[in-house]
Amino acid sequence: MQEQTLTWGQALRIYLKPRVLVMFFLGFSAGLPYLLVFTTLTAWLRDYGVSRTAIGFFAWVGITYSIKVLWAPVIDTVRLPLLTRWLGKRRSWMLVAQLGIAAGLFGLSQVNPQLALTQVALLCLWVAFSSATQDVVIDAYRIEAVLPEYQGAMAANYIAGYRVALLVAGAGALYVAEWGNWSISYMSMAMLMGVGIIATLLIAEPDHARVKREAEVFQHAWVDRVLGGGDHSRLWEWFVRAVCCPFLEFFQRNGRFALVLLLFVGIFRLSDIAMGIMAYPFYLDLGFSKTDIAEIGKIFGFFCTVAGAYLGGVIVLRYGILRPLIVGAAMAAATNLLFAHLAQVGPDRAWLAVVISADNISGGFANAVFIAYISSLTNQAYTATQYALFNSLMTLPGKFISGFSGMVVDAQGYSVYFIYVAIIGTPAILLAIYLWWRDKRTGESGAGPG
Incomplete structure (x- = not known):
C-alpha cells in the first residue's frame, strides 16, 4: 500500500462507511460473552458459595479461545444447510454462532450453581465454543468486506465495540445482579446478543467468487500432489483442501x-x-x-x-x-x-x-x-x-x-x-x-x- 494523500477529515470519515461502522456492533457481539464465562462468572459462582478450587477449574474454559484454529477450516469450507444459501458463507456461520451464545447464556440464567455445577460448566464450554467460533467468522468477514487500507479503521471500530461490551458484561452484569439477581443478569446478557444478530442480518455478504475460483485451482493441484491421481476418499480430499491448503498457500506465497x-x-x-x-x-x-x-x-x-x-x-x-x-x-x-x-x-x-x-x-x-x-x-x-x-x-x-x-x-x-x-x-x-x-x-x- 502506498502512502495515502487523504486529508485528516477524509481519513476520519472512513469510520462512517457502513461496513466500517457495523464493526462496532460486531465487536460488541464478540466482546459480550467473554467476561460472562470468566471474571463475571467467577463472581457469580463465589456469590453462590462455590469453592475456590472449583472456580479455578473454570479457567480451563479459556483454552477454547486459544485452539479455535482447529475448527476454523470447517468454517472456511462447510456450507450450512439452507442458511448459507440465504445469508452467504460468513453471515450464516456468524448467525449460528450468535444464536449459540444467546442460547448458552439463557441456559446459564436458568441454572443454580449450587445444585448443578456440572451443567454450568458444560454451558460455559458451549458459550466459549460458540464465542470463539463467532470470533473466527467476524475476523474473516472484517478482512474480506473492505479494501486492505481500511483494515485499521475496521479494527478500531471492532476494538471500541469490544471494549464497550466488556464494560456491559463486567460492571453492567454485576449491577444487574445486585439490583435483581444473577438469573436476570445472564438473561439480559442473552438478550443483548440481539445487537450482533441484527447487525448480521443487515450487513452484506462479501463477494467470494474470484477467490473461490483461485482456491479451487490451488487446491486441485495440491490434492493431486499429496494424494496422487488415483482414487482417494472424500474425507482425505477435504482434509487436504480445508486443513492443509491454507498453511501450504501461506508458505508457498511467502x-x-x-x-x-x-x-x-x-x-x-x-x-x-x-x-x-x-x-x-x-x-x-x-x-x-x-x-x-x-x-x-x-x-x-x-x-x-x-x-x-x-x-x-x-x-x-x-x-x-x-x-x-x-x-x-x-x-x-x-x-x-x-x-x-x-x-x-x-x-x-x-x-x-x-x-x-x-x-x-x-x-x-x-x-x-x-x-x-x-x-x-x-x-x-x-x-x-x-x-x-x-x-x-x-x-x-x-x-x-x-x-x-x-x-x-x-x-x-x-x-x-x-x-x-x-x-x-x-x-x-x-x-x-x-x-x-x-x-x-x-x-x-x-x-x-x-
Whole structure:
C-alpha cells in the first residue's frame, strides 16, 4: 500500500462507511460473552458459595479461545444447510454462532450453581465454543468486506465495540445482579446478543467468487500432489483442501520468509501480555485503592484505549501499515518504563493517570495497527483459517512468559520486572523495522503493505 494523500477529515470519515461502522456492533457481539464465562462468572459462582478450587477449574474454559484454529477450516469450507444459501458463507456461520451464545447464556440464567455445577460448566464450554467460533467468522468477514487500507479503521471500530461490551458484561452484569439477581443478569446478557444478530442480518455478504475460483485451482493441484491421481476418499480430499491448503498457500506465497512473519506475529505482543497480568497486583501493592483502580484504570483507561485504536486506524489509512507498526511496537515497550518509574514514585494518582493514559493509548494504537497487519497477511481464500492461526500465535508466547512474572517480581521487585518487560519488546521493534526496510527495498506485497 502506498502512502495515502487523504486529508485528516477524509481519513476520519472512513469510520462512517457502513461496513466500517457495523464493526462496532460486531465487536460488541464478540466482546459480550467473554467476561460472562470468566471474571463475571467467577463472581457469580463465589456469590453462590462455590469453592475456590472449583472456580479455578473454570479457567480451563479459556483454552477454547486459544485452539479455535482447529475448527476454523470447517468454517472456511462447510456450507450450512439452507442458511448459507440465504445469508452467504460468513453471515450464516456468524448467525449460528450468535444464536449459540444467546442460547448458552439463557441456559446459564436458568441454572443454580449450587445444585448443578456440572451443567454450568458444560454451558460455559458451549458459550466459549460458540464465542470463539463467532470470533473466527467476524475476523474473516472484517478482512474480506473492505479494501486492505481500511483494515485499521475496521479494527478500531471492532476494538471500541469490544471494549464497550466488556464494560456491559463486567460492571453492567454485576449491577444487574445486585439490583435483581444473577438469573436476570445472564438473561439480559442473552438478550443483548440481539445487537450482533441484527447487525448480521443487515450487513452484506462479501463477494467470494474470484477467490473461490483461485482456491479451487490451488487446491486441485495440491490434492493431486499429496494424494496422487488415483482414487482417494472424500474425507482425505477435504482434509487436504480445508486443513492443509491454507498453511501450504501461506508458505508457498511467502517462502522461507514465512517463518520470519510467524516469528514476528508471535513476539509482537510479548511485552503487552507479560505486563498485563501483573498490573492489578502492582496497583494494589503500591497502595492504590480499588476506587483509584476502577476510576483511572477502568473508566479513564477505556476511553484512552478507544482513542488509541481510532488514532491507529486513521494513521494506517494515511501512511500505510508498516511505519505505524514500528511506532506501535516502540510505544508498547516504552510504556513499561513508565510503570517502572511509577513503582519508584509510589501511589500518586496524577502519575497513575499519566501511566494509564500512555499504556492504554499505546495499546489501542498498537492493537489496531497490528490487527490490520496480520489481516494483510491472509489470503481471502483461507481467511478464517489463516487469521485464526495468527490470532492464536500472537497470544500463546506472551501467556507462557507471563506465567513466570510473579517469580521475577518476588525476586527483584516491580521496577526491575517492568524494565525486563520493556526489554523483551525490543525484538518486535527490530523486526518491525526489518519488515519495513525489506518492503521498501523489494516492493513485494507479500512482505506486507507499507
